[in-house]
Amino acid sequence: MMRLIGRNLSPYARRVAIAMTLLDVPHEREYLSVTADPQRGLEVNPVGRVPALQLDDGDTLIESGAILDYLMDLVGPAKSLIPPHGKPRRDCLQVMAIACGVLDKAVNAIYEVRRRPAEKVHEPWRQHLLTQVAGGLAALEARAAAIAAPGQWLLGQHISMADVSLGVMMSFLGVMLPEAVPAGRYAALENFRQRCEALPAFQAHPLETP
Structure with missing residues (x-):
């Protein structure tokens, strides 16, 4: 196995x-x-x-x-969580790329303060990272807010890796870098996170704390 x-x-x-x-x-x-x-x-x-x-x-x-x-x-393509071709595939991969980019920058911002002595933290660099995080979140907030109807996912009726990546990203930020997702700033993303975390597949693999 x-x-x-x-x-x-x-x-x-x-x-x-x-x-x-x-x-x-x-x-x-x-x-x-x-x-x-x-x-x-x-x-x-x-x-x-x-x-x-x-x-x-x-x-x-x-x-x-x-x-x-x-x-x-x-x-196989019938079960795949990434569409096999065309615009749906591009859209899925782009959302995944932005979500992972946000996570990469967030992890670097976290390490800047958690892995360095306080006197060696470079705050201008950390703020640059947080600006990059905010840029990605703004793009994803717009995407989540544009979902056409209640019950739909980012690419339509079925969940995809775009949805999974976004939900995982938001939960991680909420625990590890809460300053990046203050209450009320990303309402669509927060609603999306709650919807994802209610799924059995998410609950089977809960986010761990440090």
């Missing part, structure tokens, strides 16, 4: 776990913190990051985008 490695504090590991549940892909979990066990992190990924997915044939895939690409190919 496949084994997904990485704890749910990582939004990248969490979005893969949620996708595997939505796709009904059997798997085991190894809840690895590469901060607590960097040696194990290097064993499963040459750059010591999660997630990693160990396949039945012994291969190991790294990085959530590559893992998700494998999973969508595994289940």
Whole structure:
């Protein structure tokens, strides 16, 4: 059976776990913190990051985008959470890219204050990162606010990886970088987050706290 490695504090590991549940892909979990066990992190990924997915044939895939690409190919286009072609595919990948870009910048902003001595924090750089986060959130807020009708997802009637990535992103920011998502600023995204977190697949892989 496949084994997904990485704890749910990582939004990248969490979005893969949620996708595997939505796709009904059997798997085991190894809840690895590469901060607590960097040696194990290097064993499963040459750059010591999660997630990693160990396949039945012994291969190991790294990085959530590559893992998700494998999973969508595994289940086929009828079940895939990423449309196979055309504008729906482009739209899905663009939302995923913005959500992951926000997460990348947010993680860097978090590390700037949590991994450096206070006297070495470079606040202008941190503010630049937060500006990039805000830019991505504004774009995603507009996208979430434009959903045509209640009950629809970003690409229509069916949930996609665009939705999963956005929901995971918002939950992570709310816990790890709440200053980036103050109450009331991103109402559509917050409503979207609540809707995602109510799904059984999200509840099966709850966001961990540090």
